[in-house]
Amino acid sequence: MEEKITLKINGMPVEVKKGTKILEAAKVLHIDIPHLCYHPDQRVKARCRICSVEVVGKKRLLAACATECWDGMEVFTDTKVVRDTQRGILQLIMADHEENCLTCPRNGNCVLQHLCSRFNVLRPNLTHVAESIPVKTTNPSLVHDPEKCVKCGRCIRVCKDVQGIEAIGFAGRSTGLKVTTPYEEEFNKTDCVLCGQCTVVCPVGALVEKDDTDRVLDAIFDPDKTVIVQTAPSVRVALGDAFGLPDGSIVTKKMVSALRMIGFDKVFDTNYGADLTITEEAGELIDRLKNNKTMPMTTSCCPAWVNFMEKHYPDKIAHLSTTKSPMAIFSAIAKTQYAKQENIASKNVFSVAIMPCIAKKYEAKRQELTQNGLFDTDAVITTRGLIKLIKYIGIDFNNLPESEFDNPMGESTGAGAIFGATGGVMEAALRTAYEWMTDKPMPTLEYTPVRGFEGIKEAQVEIGGHNLKIAVVHTLKNAALIMDKLRDGKCDYDFIEVMACPGGCVGGGGQPVTTTFAATKERIKALYTIDRSSKLRKSHENPYLKKLYAEFLEAPGSETAHKLLHTHYHAREKEFDFSK
Amino acid sequence: MQKINYITENFGKYDVFSIDSYMNIGGFQSLQKAIDMEGEDIAAVLSDAGIKGRGGAEYPMGRKWSQARAVKRPHHCVICNADEGETCTFKDRELITNDPFNLIEAMVIAGWAVNAEDGYIYMRAEYSHLRPRLINAIKQAKERGFLGKNILGTGWDYDVHLYSGAGAYVCGEGTALIRSIEGKAGRPRMKPPFMKQSGLFARPTCINNVESLSIVPHLLHDAVPYMQAGTKESIGTKMVSVGGNVNKPGVYEVPFGITVRDIVYGLAGGIQEDHKIRLIQFGGASGKISDDRILDISYSYEDFAKNNLIIGSGSILVIDERTSVIDFLRYTQDFFLHESCGQCTPCREGNRHIRIFLEKIKNGTYTDEDIQTMKTFARVMPMSSLCGLGETAQNALKSAFDVFPEVFASKTQTEAVG
Numbered sequence: 002m003e004e005k006i007t008l009k010i011n012g013m014p015v016e017v018k019k020g021t022k023i024l025e026a027a028k029v030l031h032i033d034i035p036h037l038c039y040h041p042d043q044r045v046k047a048r049c050r051i052c053s054v055e056v057v058g059k060k061r062l063l064a065a066c067a068t069e070c071w072d073g074m075e076v077f078t079d080t081k082v083v084r085d086t087q088r089g090i091l092q093l094i095m096a097d098h099e100e101n102c103l104t105c106p107r108n109g110n111c112v113l114q115h116l117c118s119r120f121n122v123l124r125p126n127l128t129h130v131a132e133s134i135p136v137k138t139t140n141p142s143l144v145h146d147p148e149k150c151v152k153c154g155r156c157i158r159v160c161k162d163v164q165g166i167e168a169i170g171f172a173g174r175s176t177g178l179k180v181t182t183p184y185e186e187e188f189n190k191t192d193c194v195l196c197g198q199c200t201v202v203c204p205v206g207a208l209v210e211k212d213d214t215d216r217v218l219d220a221i222f223d224p225d226k227t228v229i230v231q232t233a234p235s236v237r238v239a240l241g242d243a244f245g246l247p248d249g250s251i252v253t254k255k256m257v258s259a260l261r262m263i264g265f266d267k268v269f270d271t272n273y274g275a276d277l278t279i280t281e282e283a284g285e286l287i288d289r290l291k292n293n294k295t296m297p298m299t300t301s302c303c304p305a306w307v308n309f310m311e312k313h314y315p316d317k318i319a320h321l322s323t324t325k326s327p328m329a330i331f332s333a334i335a336k337t338q339y340a341k342q343e344n345i346a347s348k349n350v351f352s353v354a355i356m357p358c359i360a361k362k363y364e365a366k367r368q369e370l371t372q373n374g375l376f377d378t379d380a381v382i383t384t385r386g387l388i389k390l391i392k393y394i395g396i397d398f399n400n401l402p403e404s405e406f407d408n409p410m411g412e413s414t415g416a417g418a419i420f421g422a423t424g425g426v427m428e429a430a431l432r433t434a435y436e437w438m439t440d441k442p443m444p445t446l447e448y449t450p451v452r453g454f455e456g457i458k459e460a461q462v463e464i465g466g467h468n469l470k471i472a473v474v475h476t477l478k479n480a481a482l483i484m485d486k487l488r489d490g491k492c493d494y495d496f497i498e499v500m501a502c503p504g505g506c507v508g509g510g511g512q513p514v515t516t517t518f519a520a521t522k523e524r525i526k527a528l529y530t531i532d533r534s535s536k537l538r539k540s541h542e543n544p545y546l547k548k549l550y551a552e553f554l555e556a557p558g559s560e561t562a563h564k565l566l567h568t569h570y571h572a573r574e575k576e577f578d579f580s581k
Numbered sequence: 582m583q584k585i586n587y588i589t590e591n592f593g594k595y596d597v598f599s600i601d602s603y604m605n606i607g608g609f610q611s612l613q614k615a616i617d618m619e620g621e622d623i624a625a626v627l628s629d630a631g632i633k634g635r636g637g638a639e640y641p642m643g644r645k646w647s648q649a650r651a652v653k654r655p656h657h658c659v660i661c662n663a664d665e666g667e668t669c670t671f672k673d674r675e676l677i678t679n680d681p682f683n684l685i686e687a688m689v690i691a692g693w694a695v696n697a698e699d700g701y702i703y704m705r706a707e708y709s710h711l712r713p714r715l716i717n718a719i720k721q722a723k724e725r726g727f728l729g730k731n732i733l734g735t736g737w738d739y740d741v742h743l744y745s746g747a748g749a750y751v752c753g754e755g756t757a758l759i760r761s762i763e764g765k766a767g768r769p770r771m772k773p774p775f776m777k778q779s780g781l782f783a784r785p786t787c788i789n790n791v792e793s794l795s796i797v798p799h800l801l802h803d804a805v806p807y808m809q810a811g812t813k814e815s816i817g818t819k820m821v822s823v824g825g826n827v828n829k830p831g832v833y834e835v836p837f838g839i840t841v842r843d844i845v846y847g848l849a850g851g852i853q854e855d856h857k858i859r860l861i862q863f864g865g866a867s868g869k870i871s872d873d874r875i876l877d878i879s880y881s882y883e884d885f886a887k888n889n890l891i892i893g894s895g896s897i898l899v900i901d902e903r904t905s906v907i908d909f910l911r912y913t914q915d916f917f918l919h920e921s922c923g924q925c926t927p928c929r930e931g932n933r934h935i936r937i938f939l940e941k942i943k944n945g946t947y948t949d950e951d952i953q954t955m956k957t958f959a960r961v962m963p964m965s966s967l968c969g970l971g972e973t974a975q976n977a978l979k980s981a982f983d984v985f986p987e988v989f990a991s992k993t994q995t996e997a998v999g
C-alpha cells in the first residue's frame with residue numbers, strides 16, 4: 002500500500018502519495034504553479050526558481066518542483082511575497098531576453114510568453130541587459146539562438162540523460178552562464194546527431210528547427226513544379242495536439258484535407274515508403290542470414306541513429322541496413338517511376354516530406370540521396386511546421402471534412418503505420434520475413450514482446466529453423482549500451498531496431514512542443530489502433546507495391562531495387578573527440 | 582584586555598614540518614583519547630561546548646556529527662572546508678600555516694567519530710603555497726600509523742586526501758565543493774539529498790570548516806579553559822580576522838563576550854590616521870553591516886543576533902569615513918556579481934540589476950521607483966535563490982537599508998529638504 006499524506010494548498014486540503022512534489026500536488030487541485038525548468042519527464046533541476054512558493058514554518062520560499070510534500074504541510078501559491086518573487090523572476094528573465102516575440106518561431110506557444118501574460122508583466126523598471134550573441138545555424142536542422150535562452154537546462158538534460166550525447170552544456174558563470182557546445186563550435190562539429198529532442202523541450206525559441214515552410218509555399222506557387230507531399234505515420238497521431246484534441250487523436254483524414262487546402266498537388270503517405278522499406282529490409286535480413294554477411298543487422302530508418310553511428314560508432318557502420326528510410330525510398334520512387342508514369346520531368350517533381358523529426362532535414366541533404374544532381378527529397382517540414390502552415394492558411398482544422406490519400410503512393414498497410422513506434426519496424430519486418438522464410442504467415446501478427454516503452458526489449462523468434470535473436474532499442478543512451486556490447490563482442494543479436502527518440506518517431510524531435518512521454522504513449526496506442534483497423538497488415542501485401550515490383554523494380558533486392566532503394570553510410574569526422 | 586591562546590595554543594611551538602616536534606608538545610594524544618571514546622561521546626563534547634560551525638552557517642557542530650553518525654549507509658567521508666573564500670576572512674590560512682598537524686589530527690578524530698573511510702581537505706587555489714606542509718603532515722601521520730590501515734591497532738582504515746579548488750567562491754558551498762572534487766563544474770545543487778545522506782561521490786558526508794575542526798583536539802585534550810571562556814550562550818573562543826582600515830590587520834583569537842571596541846581599537850590597533858568608522862561588516866561579503874553604534878556590544882552570538890548581525894566566519898572588516906556606504910555596497914555587489922555561479926535566476930540576474938541600481942544611486946540618477954524595485958529584489962532574491970550564496974548576497978544591502986536609510990532616501994524628500 003502506498004503511503005498517503007494530506008496537505009493544504011491555499012487552504013484546500015489534498016491527499017497525495019508520499020513523495021509527491023508540491024507542483025504535482027497542486028495539479029490535483031487544478032492549480033498550475035508557474036514553472037520553466039520543470040519538465041515532467043526530467044530530473045528536478047530547481048534552477049529557474051519561478052515555482053517558489055510559501056510553506057508555513059519555512060523562512061524562505063521553497064521550489065515547488067523540487068520539494069516533496071509532507072503530512073500536514075501548508076502551502077500558499079499566491080501570497081504577496083510569492084507573487085513578488087515569481088513576477089520578479091519573470092521580470093529578471095525578460096530584462097535579459099531578446100524581446101522579439103512577434104518574429105520568434107515560438108510566438109504563440111512559448112512558455113515564457115504565456116507566463117508573462119499570466120503575470121501581467123508590463124514593462125518592468127529594470128534596465129534591459131540582453132546582449133546580442135551569434136546564432137548557430139550552419140546545419141540543415143537546428144537553430145540555436147542563445148539570446149532567447151532562459152538557462153533552464155531542459156535541453157542539456159534531454160541531450161545527456163535521454164540521448165547520452167552531451168553535445169550541449171552550461172559554460173561560464175554568473176551573467177556569463179550560457180548553454181553552448183564545446184568550444185562554442187557549430188553543431189555539426191560536435192557530438193550532436195541532430196535528433197532535435199532539445200527543440201521539443203525548449204520552453205522558448207532558443208532551440209528550434211530550421212524552418213522550410215516558405216520554400217514549400219514558394220514551390221506550390223511555382224507553375225513548373227508538381228508538388229507532392231508524403232506524411233510520416235507519427236504526424237497523424239500528434240498533429241491534433243495543436244488543435245486542442247486529446248493526446249493520440251488520429252487525424253489522418255483531416256490532415257489529408259488540410260494538405261490539399263495548403264495546395265499540394267498530390268497527398269501521399271510515407272507509410273507506402275515504409276512498406277517498401279520493410280519489404281527490402283526483410284529481404285536484406287534473410288540475405289544476411291543465409292549468406293553469413295555482417296550480423297547483427299540494425300535498422301537505418303532513423304536519421305539521428307544513422308548520424309550517431311557515423312559519428313560515434315564509425316567502426317560498426319557495416320551493421321546498418323543498407324535499405325533507405327521510408328522517406329528516402331518514397332522520394333527515390335517519386336523522382337523516377339512516379340515522374341515517368343505521370344510524364345513529369347524529375348526536376349519538376351518537388352517532393353515534400355512531413356516528418357516528426359528534424360534529423361530528416363539533414364537526411365534530405367545527404368549526397369547519398371541524390372540522383373543526377375537532384376535531391377530526392379526537396380523539403381522536410383516537421384509536424385510543428387505543418388501546424389504553422391495550417392494556421393497560416395487559416396484552416397479550421399477540427400471542422401474539416403475528411404478525405405483520402407491519393408494513389409498510388411497513398412496506399413499502405415498497418416505494418417507501415419506502426420513504423421512510428423518503438424518496436425514497430427521490428428514487428429513489421431518480422432511479419433514479412435517470417436512469411437518469406439516459412440511460407441506461412443506469423444501465427445500472431447501482433448508481436449507484443451517488442452511493444453511497450455521499455456528502453457531495451459529483447460526476444461527470440463523461431464523462424465523456419467532459425468532462432469532469431471532480436472532487440473528493440475529507443476533513445477541513443479540505450480543504443481550506446483548495445484553498441485558497446487557489440488564492440489566488446491558480447492552482442493549475439495541477429496537484428497536490432499534502433500530509434501533515437503523516446504518512444505520512437507511518435508516522440509520525435511519535430512513533434513509538437515507539448516510532447517511528453519505520456520503523450521507519446523497515447524500516440525503509440527493510436528498507431529496500433531490504425532494497424533488493427535487496416536485491411537492489409539503486411540507490407541509485402543500492399544497492392545501498389547506488388548505492382549511496383551512487377552512493373553519496375555522486379556524483385557526485392559534486385560539490381561534496380563539496389564540502385565534506387567539502398568544506400569551506404571560512412572564514418573564522419575568529429576572534430577572534437579572527447580571520448581578519449 | 583582579555584588575551585587567550587586556546588585554538589592557537591600550538592602556534593610557534595613546533596616545527597610544522599616535523600611530526601616528532603608536534604608529538605613532543607603532546608600532538609596526537611587527543612586522537613589516542615578519541616579512539617577510546619564512542620563517536621557519540623565525542624559529538625557530545627562538541628555539543629557541551631556549544632560549538633557552532635565556523636565556516637559561516639553557524640550550524641551546531643555536535644549535532645552535525647551525531648546526525649552524520651546516524652546515517653546507516655556505508656562509506657562515510659569527512660570533508661574539511663578550507664576554501665576560505667569570504668572577503669576579509671583569513672583565519673583558516675593561519676591555522677593551516679601554523680598548526681597543520683593539529684588539523685590532520687582533527688580530521689582523524691572526525692573520521693573516527695563518524696565512522697568515515699576517507700577524509701578530504703578542499704583548499705582554495707590561492708593557498709597552494711600551503712600544500713607542501715599539509716601533504717607532508719599527511720605523509721608523516723601515515724608513516725606513524727595515525728592514518729592508513731589499522732589505525733592505532735583499532736582495525737579501522739582511514740585516509741586523508743588533499744584537493745585544491747580553482748578559485749571560485751561558490752565552491753565553499755558544500756554541494757558545489759563536492760562537485761568540484763568530483764571533477765564537475767563547481768555549481769551548487771539543490772538539497773535534498775542532503776550531504777549527510779549523499780554527498781561526495783554519493784557517500785554520506787560530514788563537512789566542517791578548518792577552524793571548527795581545529796578546535797576538536799584541544800577540546801579533547803582539556804576542555805576546561807575553553808568552557809571557562811566566553812559567555813553563557815557563546816562558550817569559548819573564536820578566531821577573528823580583522824581587516825580594512827585598521828592599524829594592525831590580522832588574525833586574533835578572542836573569547837566570546839569581548840567588545841567589538843576591544844577588538845577593533847585594542848587588538849587591531851584602531852583606525853588608520855584616527856579616521857572615524859563609516860561601517861563594519863562582520864562575517865565576510867555575505868555578512869551584515871553596522872555603524873559605530875555597535876562598538877560596545879559584546880562579540881557573541883546572542884548580542885549579534887539582537888543587533889541584526891552575524892558572527893559567521895569571524896571576519897571583521899572595518900571601513901572608515903573615506904569610503905562611502907554606497908561605494909562599499911557597490912564593491913560588495915561586484916563580488917557577488919562575479920562569484921554567482923549563474924545557474925539560478927534570482928541570483929544570476931538579481932545581482933546584476935541590484936548592481937545597476939547601486940550605480941544609479943551613486944550617480945544620483947535614480948528614481949523613487951528604482952529604490953522600491955531594488956528593495957523588492959533585495960527581498961525576493963534571498964527568499965528564492967537555490968543556494969546560500971544568493972540567499973546571503975544581499976545581507977549587506979538589506980542591513981544598510983536599516984542602518985543607513987539616508988543613502989536610499991526618496992528623491993522627492995531630499996529635494997524638499999534641500
Ligand SMILES: Cc1cc2nc3c(=O)[nH]c(=O)nc-3n(C[C@H](O)[C@H](O)[C@H](O)COP(=O)(O)O)c2cc1C
Binds near residue numbers: 633635639663667793
Ligand atoms: C557561497 C558559500 C560559500 C561558502 N564558503 C565557505 C568557505 O569558504 N569555508 C567554509 O568553511 N564554509 C563555507 N561555506 C559554508 C559551508 O557551506 C558549510 O556550511 C561549512 O563548510 C560547514 O562547516 P562548519 O559547520 O564547520 O561551519 C560557504 C557557504 C556558502 C553558501
Ligand code: SF4
Binds near residue numbers: 966967970
Ligand atoms: S544562488 Fe547563485 S550561486 Fe547559488 S545556485 Fe543560484 S546562481 Fe548559483
